[in-house]
Amino acid sequence: METVIKSGNVFVDGRIQRCDVLIRNGIIAAIGTDLTAEHSINAAGKLVSPGLVDVHVHYRDPGQTAKENVHTGSLAAAHGGFTTVAAMPNVTPVPNTPEQLKRMIANNQKNGVVHILQYAPITADQNSSEILDYAALQAAGCFALSNDGHGVQNAQVMYEAMRRAKDNDLIIAQHAQDDDLFQYGVINDGVKAQEYGLLPITELAETTQIARDLVLAQQTGVHYHICHVSTRSSVELVRLAKSHGVTVTCEVTPHHLLLADSDIRSDSGLFKMNPPLRTQEDREALIEGLLDGTIDMIATDHAPHTVSEKQCGFAKAAFGITGSETAFCELYTHLVTKGLVSLEQLLSWMTVKPAHAFGIEAAGRIAVNQPADLAIFDLAQAFTLRAEDYLSLGSNTPFTGETVYGKTELTLVDGEIIYQNKGQ
Numbered sequence: 208m209e210t211v212i213k214s215g216n217v218f219v220d221g222r223i224q225r226c227d228v229l230i231r232n233g234i235i236a237a238i239g240t241d242l243t244a245e246h247s248i249n250a251a252g253k254l255v256s257p258g259l260v261d262v263h264v265h266y267r268d269p270g271q272t273a274k275e276n277v278h279t280g281s282l283a284a285a286h287g288g289f290t291t292v293a294a295m296p297n298v299t300p301v302p303n304t305p306e307q308l309k310r311m312i313a314n315n316q317k318n319g320v321v322h323i324l325q326y327a328p329i330t331a332d333q334n335s336s337e338i339l340d341y342a343a344l345q346a347a348g349c350f351a352l353s354n355d356g357h358g359v360q361n362a363q364v365m366y367e368a369m370r371r372a373k374d375n376d377l378i379i380a381q382h383a384q385d386d387d388l389f390q391y392g393v394i395n396d397g398v399k400a401q402e403y404g405l406l407p408i409t410e411l412a413e414t415t416q417i418a419r420d421l422v423l424a425q426q427t428g429v430h431y432h433i434c435h436v437s438t439r440s441s442v443e444l445v446r447l448a449k450s451h452g453v454t455v456t457c458e459v460t461p462h463h464l465l466l467a468d469s470d471i472r473s474d475s476g477l478f479k480m481n482p483p484l485r486t487q488e489d490r491e492a493l494i495e496g497l498l499d500g501t502i503d504m505i506a507t508d509h510a511p512h513t514v515s516e517k518q519c520g521f522a523k524a525a526f527g528i529t530g531s532e533t534a535f536c537e538l539y540t541h542l543v544t545k546g547l548v549s550l551e552q553l554l555s556w557m558t559v560k561p562a563h564a565f566g567i568e569a570a571g572r573i574a575v576n577q578p579a580d581l582a583i584f585d586l587a588q589a590f591t592l593r594a595e596d597y598l599s600l601g602s603n604t605p606f607t608g609e610t611v612y613g614k615t616e617l618t619l620v621d622g623e624i625i626y627q628n629k630g631q
């Protein structure tokens with residue numbers, strides 16, 4: 208079976224060029240002009256991107272499937288143009304054993320419409336004490352290690368975990384959070400915490416643990432990845448560590464790039480996430496960090512919840528917002544069309560850079576012999592983000608209602624159409 212995507216503006220080798228992409232049996236067979244095939248998709252005037260890569264999603268499956276499941280989470284990813292995602296292990300039960308992990312991976316493959324890589328936990332039940340058998344988890348198919356949702360509190364445990372991860376050539380992806388500093392905070396320690404009388408989260412909860420871990424990473428030589436950096440100081444610490452040769456990578460979320468705590472409009476749980484929205488100064492430092500290469504990639508931290516868990520005011524709401532279906536269009540609209548970053552830069556942070564950092568060979572590039580994982584976006588027509596259009600079970604995002612550019616027209620995985628825009 209052959210299909211040609213005709214006359215798109217195709218992101219190849221870091222540049223956008225008008226050409227055709229020929230797909231044969233799920234693989235990219237040729238890139239060029241005047242290519243023909245039995246089936247044809249007209250992409251004239253549209254952006255043809257490698258399928259987007261998201262190394263941070265929560266699919267709540269097993270155990271919390273009222274929020275999301277593998278199938279709905281992956282449909283949401285496809286709707287956002289993502290074709291490869293990595294799912295966090297903070298599910299119920301936490302997959303501490305190879306058997307549990309294998310069941311999750313089998314479920315991902317059976318019910319997911321995109322490629323789903325699976326994180327294993329760093330410690331048993333993510334509670335910072337018992338280090339798991341990484342060789343066994345790796346043999347069972349884990350992608351990397353993370354306790355996302357929780358920081359590893361004990362320095363000795365983290366040191367030992369890093370040593371063992373290094374021995375097994377596994378990446379440690381840390382949700383950096385010192386619980387003693389975090390306490391019961393719900394919102395950034397700033398103007399809105401005071402205005403609404405909410406318990407504050409100091410940035411020290413994030414930065415002190417990053418500083419500790421960077422020293423440990425330097426000692427152990429492990430590949431240390433920091434989830435969702437959110438403050439200027441975090442970026443500065445990573446910049447310094449990189450200049451000293453520490454093997455560190457980090458990600459930033461769309462919401463931390465686009466929103467600050469001063470944007471919180473009401474006592475609404477839709478603005479509650481962890482780490483919290485920080486200051487405008489922090490937000491600008493995150494964009495600078497991307498531009499100078501300190502921050503390696505964008506990841507959504509797609510965190511669906513039920514309506515009742517989010518529509519209960521800031522203090523009581525669950526942490527986290529959805530991200531898969533709003534990431535590209537929000538970032539394109541607010542960063543690219545406003546001239547803050549180029550389209551090529553945005554695409555590289557959402558495709559080739561995460562794939563490269565995590566060694567995901569089969570993702571992130573349009574090249575001959577790569578799997579035909581592609582996303583086609585319409586950059587010209589404005590559209591409005593509506594809750595009823597989301598394919599995630601969660602609609603907990605403050606971006607709903609915004610008019611944006613960058614609608615997903617078509618998403619292909621291994622040459623198969625897994626999402627198609629049927630019109631608004």
Ligand SMILES: [Zn+2]
Nearest residue numbers: 355356382434
């Ligand atoms: Zn996290």
